[in-house]
Amino acid sequence: MSPVTIVMMVLVLGVVWGGFAVLLFLASRLERQRRDEASGGGDG
Amino acid sequence: MRATEMFTSRYGLLVAALGMAVGTGNIWRFPRIAAQNGGGAFLIPWLLFLFLWAIPLLMVESAMGAHARYGVIGSFAKLIGPRGAWLGCFVAWCTMAILFYYSVVAGWCIKYLVGAATGGLAGADGQVYWDTFQATGWEPVLFHLVAMALGAGIVYRGVVAGIEMASKVLIPALFILLVVAGIRAVTLPGAAAGLEFLFNPEWGDLLDYRIWLEALTQSAWSTGAGWGLLLTYAVYTREREDIVMNSLTIGLGNNSASLLAALAVIPTVFALMPAADAAGILTTSGPASTGLTFIYIPEVFARMPGGGAFVVLFFLALVVAALSSMISMIELATRVFMDAGLTRRRALGTVALGGFLLGLPSALSLGFFVNQDAVWGIGLMVSGFFFALAVRRFGPARFRVELIETADNDLPVGRWFDFALRWLIPAEFALMLGWWLWQAATSGEAWWNPFGVFTLGTCLFQWGVALLLFRLFNDRIARRTLGTAAERG
Numbered sequence: 001m002s003p004v005t006i007v008m009m010v011l012v013l014g015v016v017w018g019g020f021a022v023l024l025f026l027a028s029r030l031e032r033q034r035r036d037e038a039s040g041g042g043d044g
Numbered sequence: 045m046r047a048t049e050m051f052t053s054r055y056g057l058l059v060a061a062l063g064m065a066v067g068t069g070n071i072w073r074f075p076r077i078a079a080q081n082g083g084g085a086f087l088i089p090w091l092l093f094l095f096l097w098a099i100p101l102l103m104v105e106s107a108m109g110a111h112a113r114y115g116v117i118g119s120f121a122k123l124i125g126p127r128g129a130w131l132g133c134f135v136a137w138c139t140m141a142i143l144f145y146y147s148v149v150a151g152w153c154i155k156y157l158v159g160a161a162t163g164g165l166a167g168a169d170g171q172v173y174w175d176t177f178q179a180t181g182w183e184p185v186l187f188h189l190v191a192m193a194l195g196a197g198i199v200y201r202g203v204v205a206g207i208e209m210a211s212k213v214l215i216p217a218l219f220i221l222l223v224v225a226g227i228r229a230v231t232l233p234g235a236a237a238g239l240e241f242l243f244n245p246e247w248g249d250l251l252d253y254r255i256w257l258e259a260l261t262q263s264a265w266s267t268g269a270g271w272g273l274l275l276t277y278a279v280y281t282r283e284r285e286d287i288v289m290n291s292l293t294i295g296l297g298n299n300s301a302s303l304l305a306a307l308a309v310i311p312t313v314f315a316l317m318p319a320a321d322a323a324g325i326l327t328t329s330g331p332a333s334t335g336l337t338f339i340y341i342p343e344v345f346a347r348m349p350g351g352g353a354f355v356v357l358f359f360l361a362l363v364v365a366a367l368s369s370m371i372s373m374i375e376l377a378t379r380v381f382m383d384a385g386l387t388r389r390r391a392l393g394t395v396a397l398g399g400f401l402l403g404l405p406s407a408l409s410l411g412f413f414v415n416q417d418a419v420w421g422i423g424l425m426v427s428g429f430f431f432a433l434a435v436r437r438f439g440p441a442r443f444r445v446e447l448i449e450t451a452d453n454d455l456p457v458g459r460w461f462d463f464a465l466r467w468l469i470p471a472e473f474a475l476m477l478g479w480w481l482w483q484a485a486t487s488g489e490a491w492w493n494p495f496g497v498f499t500l501g502t503c504l505f506q507w508g509v510a511l512l513l514f515r516l517f518n519d520r521i522a523r524r525t526l527g528t529a530a531e532r533g
Contacts, residue, residue, distance in 0.1 A: 001236050005244040012087050020296040031054045
């Protein structure tokens with residue numbers, strides 16, 4: 001494969017798959033944080 | 045107070061919304077459109093328009109549904125006043141009209157999955173198999189009925205026990221199927237040629253305006269932005285939801301599925317065919333754009349070791365994607381009838397029976413199918429524009445501050461949203477429509493013919509009739525929608 005192909009693959013898949021994975025991770029973390037806040041847990 | 049179900053968690057909402065967005069268009073349409081438009085060069089505008097068309101509209105839909113707590117028609121009427129209900133009517137009708145023939149496509153997918161799983165598809169000539177299936181007449185009708193019954197059955201169980209539960213199974217399963225198919229494809233000897241085709245851009249292609257317009261069209265259709273589907277799901281969201289992050293996740297998740305599908309299809313075709321034939325097959329539309337999916341893929345995939353299992357995997361993914369999108373369309377229509385005063389059961393019955401009956405002409409005639417696909421598929425551009433129009437009337441900055449950037453929003457959206465809704469999306473709409481009008485008018489077919497299969501006249505005629513009726517009955521529809529809900533409290 002040519003270097004341009006490899007760079008494009010990394011860029012496109014990085015933005016789309018990487019962005020999706022990061023957002024899913026952030027969403028689940030914030031959801032957990034909100035649930036903790038709502039239940040008043042976390043600070044004993 | 046009106047009892048309304050709620051998605052149980054953000055994950056529940058996200059998988060349902062991803063199910064809505066990821067449909068047959070990701071698996072069936074994206075690899076073909078990417079191949080037809082230069083592969084690598086196409087990916088650049090396709091990615092840009094995700095952020096310049098789809099994601100802002102997804103935010104608008106989320107905010108409108110969560111704010112109004114009505115289906116499409118009620119949400120428009122509540123945002124810009126009862127006189128604007130007809131805009132919502134058009135959006136709702138456009139998506140319902142798509143549901144009628146989408147169920148037919150879902151039926152085709154089920155038929156091919158059954159054929160692949162039982163061995164009926166193995167070794168068959170793709171064109172002969174397709175022609176025989178269509179010639180029976182009753183088989184497309186039967187599978188259309190099966191698809192509609194499956195979709196309605198899921199929606200009948202309700203938002204949580206039906207849509208959310210089904211999406212929690214279907215969507216992870218779909219992504220796993222696509223990942224397995226993608227890994228199998230890129231590890232085939234010779235698959236590198238397909239990757240080269242998909243990712244290596246000819247920079248000169250970016251000067252061709254058609255690539256930009258096809259990319260915008262694909263982005264608009266594939267993400268479900270402007271269909272009113274996310275708006276309908278947003279009716280069932282909890283009070284505290286992060287609209288910006290959810291919209292970004294849905295948009296990027298949808299495009300992730302498209303790329304996985306392209307990685308499963310394009311390298312496989314290149315690995316199994318000489319390069320010149322591979323490019324030809326990838327860009328062939330076939331009858332009703334079915335060429336790649338229903339005629340060539342079963343033939344091509346069958347040539348590789350374990351090809352039979354791969355074909356089953358491919359059509360299973362297609363069925364899952366079709367069903368998860370179909371249930372969102374059924375829910376949209378059901379919600380509209382519920383807002384007008386019907387019970388959920390009666391509303392769903394009306395949609396399922398009406399959907400089956402109104403889908404029959406598409407099941408029986410490919411010409412009618414192509415006509416409806418063109419008229420209402422392109423109508424989605426009008427739907428997207430109507431969302432932008434509603435926000436313009438309300439005031440983009442006010443919409444952003446009051447409905448999106450609430451205390452529950454973790455990611456700020458910024459003022460670019462105002463610019464996108466006030467200028468960018470209307471400009472994109474005008475360009476897309478203008479390009480398409482010009483294409484239709486110069487295609488050679490009598491463009492004015494209102495009864496042509498794929499003419500400008502047929503689109504304008506059918507849109508015109510719908511808009512005229514909705515404009516005429518606007519007050520009555522608005523009163524019925526807002527009044528009924530208000531009477532209930």
